[in-house]
Amino acid sequence: MRKFKTESKKLLDLMINSIYTNREIFLRELISNASDAVDKLYFRSLTDKDIQLGKDELAIRVSYDKDARTVTVSDSGIGMTKDELDRNLGTIAHSDSLAFKLDNAEAQGDDVDIIGQFGVGFYSAFMVAKSVRVVSRAYGSDEAWAWESDGVEGYSIQEAERAGHGTDIILTLKDDSENDTYDTFLSEYGLKSLIKRYSNYVRYPVQMEVSKSREKPKPEDAGDDYTPEYETYFELDTINSMVPIWKRNKSEVAEEEYNEFYKTDFHDFADPARTFSVHAEGALSYDALLFIPGRAPFDLYSKDFKKGLALYSSNVLIMEKCEELLPDHYNFVRGVVDSQDLTLNISRETLQHNSQLRAIGRKIEKKITSELQKMRDNDREEYEKFFENFGRGLKFGIYTSYGMLKDQLADLLLFYSAKQERLVTLPEYVEAMPEGQKAIYYAAGESIDRLGKLPVVKTVLGKGYDVLLCTQDVDEFCFQSMMTYGPEPELDAEDKPIEGTGPKELKNVASGDLDLASEEEKKEAEEAAKENEALFAAMKDALGDAVTSVAVSSRLTDAPACISAAGPISLEMERIMAQMPDGGEAPKSERVLELNVKHRVFDVLKAAQEAGDADKVKLYAEVLYNQALIVEGMPIDDPVAYANAVTKLMA
Numbered sequence: 001m002r003k004f005k006t007e008s009k010k011l012l013d014l015m016i017n018s019i020y021t022n023r024e025i026f027l028r029e030l031i032s033n034a035s036d037a038v039d040k041l042y043f044r045s046l047t048d049k050d051i052q053l054g055k056d057e058l059a060i061r062v063s064y065d066k067d068a069r070t071v072t073v074s075d076s077g078i079g080m081t082k083d084e085l086d087r088n089l090g091t092i093a094h095s096d097s098l099a100f101k102l103d104n105a106e107a108q109g110d111d112v113d114i115i116g117q118f119g120v121g122f123y124s125a126f127m128v129a130k131s132v133r134v135v136s137r138a139y140g141s142d143e144a145w146a147w148e149s150d151g152v153e154g155y156s157i158q159e160a161e162r163a164g165h166g167t168d169i170i171l172t173l174k175d176d177s178e179n180d181t182y183d184t185f186l187s188e189y190g191l192k193s194l195i196k197r198y199s200n201y202v203r204y205p206v207q208m209e210v211s212k213s214r215e216k217p218k219p220e221d222a223g224d225d226y227t228p229e230y231e232t233y234f235e236l237d238t239i240n241s242m243v244p245i246w247k248r249n250k251s252e253v254a255e256e257e258y259n260e261f262y263k264t265d266f267h268d269f270a271d272p273a274r275t276f277s278v279h280a281e282g283a284l285s286y287d288a289l290l291f292i293p294g295r296a297p298f299d300l301y302s303k304d305f306k307k308g309l310a311l312y313s314s315n316v317l318i319m320e321k322c323e324e325l326l327p328d329h330y331n332f333v334r335g336v337v338d339s340q341d342l343t344l345n346i347s348r349e350t351l352q353h354n355s356q357l358r359a360i361g362r363k364i365e366k367k368i369t370s371e372l373q374k375m376r377d378n379d380r381e382e383y384e385k386f387f388e389n390f391g392r393g394l395k396f397g398i399y400t401s402y403g404m405l406k407d408q409l410a411d412l413l414l415f416y417s418a419k420q421e422r423l424v425t426l427p428e429y430v431e432a433m434p435e436g437q438k439a440i441y442y443a444a445g446e447s448i449d450r451l452g453k454l455p456v457v458k459t460v461l462g463k464g465y466d467v468l469l470c471t472q473d474v475d476e477f478c479f480q481s482m483m484t485y486g487p488e489p490e491l492d493a494e495d496k497p498i499e500g501t502g503p504k505e506l507k508n509v510a511s512g513d514l515d516l517a518s519e520e521e522k523k524e525a526e527e528a529a530k531e532n533e534a535l536f537a538a539m540k541d542a543l544g545d546a547v548t549s550v551a552v553s554s555r556l557t558d559a560p561a562c563i564s565a566a567g568p569i570s571l572e573m574e575r576i577m578a579q580m581p582d583g584g585e586a587p588k589s590e591r592v593l594e595l596n597v598k599h600r601v602f603d604v605l606k607a608a609q610e611a612g613d614a615d616k617v618k619l620y621a622e623v624l625y626n627q628a629l630i631v632e633g634m635p636i637d638d639p640v641a642y643a644n645a646v647t648k649l650m651a
């Protein structure tokens with residue numbers, strides 16, 4: 001027996017136990033080696049006219065024997081001589097394939113696509129096998145040799161028999177134990193799935209005998225009551241689809257083919273809303289085929305949802321979901337990236353240089369943005385559907401980046417316009433603003449219907465200004481992190497900003513000072529506040545900590561009262577934060593009970609105050625406060641007390 005070199009022994013142990021996290025990739029490695037072997041022969045045939053390759057010789061076969069516990073991968077590739085077996089499989093980290101690739105880098109072009117480079121892949125077989133036998137006959141030789149090893153001490157090489165050139169790798173799988181079974185590798189379904197998952201785009205057919213069922217011929221003497229009988233038979237099937245769809249010329253691929261690929265590979269039952277691709281050449285060349293799903297996956301907003309694109313290198317799957325390729329706000333995009341230029345780490349499970357991924361990721365992000373813009377501008381109906389599915393993520397992108405992504409994402413957002421009664425973009429809102437409108441107004445709450453009825457919304461609409469009705473939990477957080485929206489101010493001759501131009505503040509109609517009143521109205525309000533100081537103080541007293549103040553409103557026309565928020569937290573934000581898992585600790589809004597001093601109800605209040613009827617003032621305060629809460633869609637603190645107050649006033 002020949003011994004593995006000492007370094008090799010250590011390496012082998014390292015390999016088997018720590019390089020790979022996923023033992024099932026052994027099949028990927030063996031199929032990749034077989035593909036390399038066929039590639040090498042094919043490459044030779046390009047220059048050597050004597051080599052005529054039949055179609056069958058290009059195929060890679062995978063088979064298994066449940067009783068003998070063997071899995072075999074065979075190819076009719078270039079094969080190995082005795083020396084090559086010794087050199088290639090006796091020295092770990094020796095890769096003839098890499099040498100081949102380097103030697104032929106110039107000549108090989110697109111016709112050959114060698115996968116091997118580290119000289120370790122083969123040994124991954126020992127993760128699942130207790131012994132490995134390699135029977136190989138080099139092309140042009142009439143001898144075959146068998147290399148055999150248990151992966152511990154060493155290996156032997158003996159003379160063997162093989163009908164033609166090529167190699168058989170025969171693994172005898174480890175025994176099942178209590179914690180570990182190797183059943184999947186000894187089943188048609190298990191092997192087929194692995195071939196499909198990892199080696200689907202290997203350029204040569206990967207074939208397996210698969211069991212099928214067919215109806216037996218109907219006997220001639222069959223009577224009327226004949227029921228058909230079935231039999232199982234075996235047939236050699238090609239399992240992989242070979243040519244990666246993303247490598248094909250776009251004009252030659254029908255939309256249905258893309259849709260089918262999307263649905264099978266990304267497990268969706270609906271067609272994608274958009275299919276697009278990126279093709280980059282240069283120091284880092286790659287192809288990407290990307291899809292915007294037609295519907296949101298059910299777990300999109302759950303913690304378990306994993307974003308990412310499938311990453312291929314030389315037609316072999318490296319990672320099913322490579323997160324670095326997608327920013328969080330585009331987490332819904334599915335697709336593949338394929339590059340030959342990636343510096344893979346030895347296990348082929350990750351890359352050595354994340355900067356490569358980041359570079360690809362940046363380009364892909366740009367492409368997605370432009371694709372969404374195109375969809376928004378050219379196919380509004382579809383875009384609205386897209387936005388309903390994934391718009392929330394875009395808003396989150398702005399919010400979680402503290403507004404840094406607003407230049408990229410704000411124009412992709414849609415909001416419901418109270419004035420136009422349809423979804424509008426922010427540019428469309430700004431475009432339609434009448435002269436003199438200083439801010440972009442929005443209202444946040446649970447439903448469009450309800451928001452549309454809010455007195456404050458009606459007041460702003462009454463001024464001729466549109467109000468965006470926001471019903472998603474993230475809306476206001478998104479607006480607050482944006483603070484303003486719009487192009488930079490225009491400058492006058494002295495480079496000073498021209499008044500009325502520049503970004504517009506995003507204002508919640510129910511928060512802070514709306515600055516809608518005319519000078520005259522402001523003066524009136526000031527006077528009313530002064531005049532009714534005692535009444536407001538009595539009402540604030542009656543309401544205690546529920547409000548921070550009682551004030552004259554400049555945002556009401558028909559309603560007698562409303563609640564606004566003085567600080568940065570609106571009532572709606574308070575409601576949303578209270579619903580979050582640790583909502584008990586959530587900050588509260590600073591509520592202000594605003595009164596419409598022009599409303600008849602205010603006269604009634606004033607009369608009670610002037611008559612010195614403190615009880616009545618208290619009851620009125622409670623009723624108005626709670627009523628305003630109900631209108632806002634907020635829960636009232638003490639419904640019984642509210643009902644009692646109404647009853648008392650009526651009785």
Ligand SMILES: Nc1ncnc2c1ncn2[C@@H]1O[C@H](COP(=O)(O)OP(=O)(O)OP(=O)(O)O)[C@@H](O)[C@H]1O
Nearest residue numbers: 033037088095096097116117118119120121122167
């Ligand atoms: N089926 C095969 N037919 C012919 N040669 C093979 C076959 N399998 C392996 N070899 C030879 O053995 C060498 C070592 O294989 P191994 O899988 O360990 O490394 P590799 O494929 O070169 O690189 P990587 O670790 O990146 O897969 C290969 O470079 C190749 O020369």
